[in-house]
Amino acid sequence: MRSVIFDLDGTLADTSGDLIAAANACFRQIEGRDVLDPETDQGVALRGGRRMLSVGLERLGRYEPDVVEAFYPVLLEAYAEDIARHSVLYPGAMEAVAALSASGYGVGICTNKPEHLADMLLQRLGVRDAFAALVGADTLKVHKPDPEPLREAARRVGGDPAKTLLVGDSDTDRNTAKAAGVPSVLVTFGPSGADMAALQPEALLERYEDLPALVARLIGANS
Incomplete structure (x- = not known):
């Protein structure tokens, strides 16, 4: 997968x-x-x-x-x-996640937030069940930009670590994907969005509506 x-x-x-x-x-x-x-x-x-x-x-x-x-x-x-007083999902994020899941991709999270806090936040935002796996900073003995947490997240969603893609917003995410030998897509709508092009990811994402097509182009469709 x-x-x-x-x-x-x-x-x-x-x-x-x-x-x-x-x-x-x-x-x-x-x-x-x-x-x-x-x-x-x-x-x-x-x-x-x-x-x-x-x-x-x-x-x-x-x-x-x-x-x-x-x-x-x-x-x-x-x-x-007080983990979710101000936190909000970016527009279109969960619609893109749902579209990817419906197309047969395994969907998970790999974050450098401690796992229990990431889980708590996703629960409070009401979206934890949309992700088949969650790997946090302390899930393994290493964290991003080490590639192993990304690979582990892919394995936990039932995927092949060599056939995965990382969506992120930083040089840490770019370097993680590069170390794993897989493509990265970096979002441009976050606070550091203007700096993402210089990191030379495989693609930049201006809006979540475009993500499913980018994924299919970069890693192919699930048959």
Whole structure:
């Protein structure tokens, strides 16, 4: 079976608002105020919790790796407590997922979000059942850009890892697919969309309506 594996944050859903809120909960403990801006720091948010903490601490002139590690569990706890207040699925995302599934592709998720948080978010958004597999940052001993989580996601949906495609929004996703020897499609509607062309993926995606045709062109149709 051919499969299509999706990244989560910045690809299927805009989760930046809730991620930034969790980081700012940490900064209120550290500095007594919010540091990250929900409007201008979306790209920072989608690089993960440690990146948000690092950027905020650098702005405060207080960056220390030990502080990042100390507050990372605090950030995750704050995020879990209010994980879907602002997060929304991108327009057309689930319609594309349904169309791919109906065409016989295995559909799953490979994310660098901890698995339990990814599962919680998908449940809250009401779409967990649409994906046959979920591989998170801590599912295996390695995470993206190591290719093994992508391959494992393909296997878990019943697919051949050599006949899969990764839909993502970052250099991490591009490098993961490249390491696995499979094509990647990078979305251009996220916070870092303008930077995706420079990564030279096999295709760019401006709107989800175009994804099924791109998939068929890049990895073929399931017979």
